[in-house]
Amino acid sequence: LAKTTQPISMDSYEGQEVNITCSHNNIATNDYITWYQQFPSQGPRFIIQGYKTKVTNEVASLFIPADRKSSTLSLPRVSLSDTAVYYCLVEAPPDKLIFGTGTRLQVFP
């Protein structure tokens, strides 16, 4: 059964870089990896998407090794407002869309 796993929680302080890893052993060849951010009682918000190597946008970077069995979301210089749950999403047969277990990031002042 396909499964993605993430650390349950992480703590950080303002201004630090945070790296969250997602394991997705059964990722399909043509699948992309997408990361979302979710605040309480809200829907997830798109952060970044990638296929291989490294992708960077204005809010985050995504690192994907050659075997693509994992990915790492990097948040530079986090602030209190980055406290949220972060999910990775891949298409992994036979379960199609699979959200990761989610990582609760708590940022302290």
Place this chain on the structure above:
Amino acid sequence: GAVVSQHPSWVICKSGTSVKIECRSLDFQATTMFWYRQFPKQSLMLMATSNEGSKATYEQGVEKDKFLINHASLTLSTLTVTSAHPEDSSFYICSASWREGFNQPQHFGDGTRLSIL
């Protein structure tokens, strides 16, 4: 851009009633819409996928007669929870994409919290 509106944001109703939740893409045409269910402190679980003008594809274990999905236009999909019971209480979230298939970024609504008494 890419705003998805979900209504209502919360609803409380008695057991046995049916509840309809609307999901609208406000500034784009959504060829595909997804419905998720999320229990407290858990991840999102995909319930069904719908493409405009065709029947929804339900995930294993999701009762299609219980959760009726309609995607009649490129900007609107509805989820009706029929004869709702307390165990149906959950946070329901829709998302929309303007390209077919998975792996395209989804744009999520803000969810509907359903409480069945």
